[in-house]
Amino acid sequence: MTDHTNLPADLPVPEDDGAAAHLPGMKLPHLELPGTGGAAIRLDALGAGRTVVYIYPLTGRPGTDLPDGWDSIPGARGCTPESCGFRDHHQDLLAAGAVSVFGLSSQDTDYQREVVERLHLPFQLLSDPARSLARALDLPTFEAGGRRLYKRLTLIIRGDAIEHVFYPVFPPNEHAGQVLAWLRDNPL
Numbered sequence: 174m175t176d177h178t179n180l181p182a183d184l185p186v187p188e189d190d191g192a193a194a195h196l197p198g199m200k201l202p203h204l205e206l207p208g209t210g211g212a213a214i215r216l217d218a219l220g221a222g223r224t225v226v227y228i229y230p231l232t233g234r235p236g237t238d239l240p241d242g243w244d245s246i247p248g249a250r251g252c253t254p255e256s257c258g259f260r261d262h263h264q265d266l267l268a269a270g271a272v273s274v275f276g277l278s279s280q281d282t283d284y285q286r287e288v289v290e291r292l293h294l295p296f297q298l299l300s301d302p303a304r305s306l307a308r309a310l311d312l313p314t315f316e317a318g319g320r321r322l323y324k325r326l327t328l329i330i331r332g333d334a335i336e337h338v339f340y341p342v343f344p345p346n347e348h349a350g351q352v353l354a355w356l357r358d359n360p361l
Contacts, residue, residue: 180251180346187248187341192313193326196338201330202309207282208297209289214275216306217333222272223361224330225352226299228312229255229278229345230322232288240318248325249317251345252278255325256292258349263295266349269356275299277306279322313340327352 205213216226229252233239244250256276259266266274277299278285285298301307304321307314313324325345329337329352337355342348 180254180344181244184244184250184344185247186343187325189341190313192324193338193340196310196312196328196335196340199310199335201333201335202306204305204309206277206299206301206306208275208299209282209286210297214297214299216330219330219333220272221332223270223336223356225259225266225271225274225327226330227255227259227274227276227325227327227342227348227352228306228323229276229325230315230317231278231280232256232285234284234287235291240320243317246315246317248341248343248345249315249322251325253292254346255342255348256288256294258346259296259352260292260294262349262353265353266356269353270361271356277301277323279304279320310335329355 201217205215208214232252274296279302282300325342326340
């Protein structure tokens, strides 16, 4: 079994392969994704201001093993600590100018509801099992355990366009603090 809340010290660091370089300035597609709050969230209609959407491969669950070789895939491990970081910095992110925060993965909504409850997340997780956003924006993905998964990245969305992208993200447990620092350094 794996402890999903702690990161091994020897995780491989992901390299910037340029797979997200095209994203700043892109308009969000007309795409509705189910949220853990029960309603669909339309990504091109998030409203004025900045929205933080952190995208991650998959969140582990206690008692369930991660895909074979998970810790050796650069950038794969760390979804639970990343989500906990956004939870712990949630109020600070809002105070720094984010109007909302969402997590997004290809896991289904029922799975994500359990994550929201278990981790006490004060924001919704969005479910994209068909990886519709990946196809619409040409987002980076990878294969593990016979599944195609999102590579970890974070979008700062302003209105209906991508203002800033964090990619690659490392270490994931410190990433919410990196986003917070960027928001504070780039006020509206």
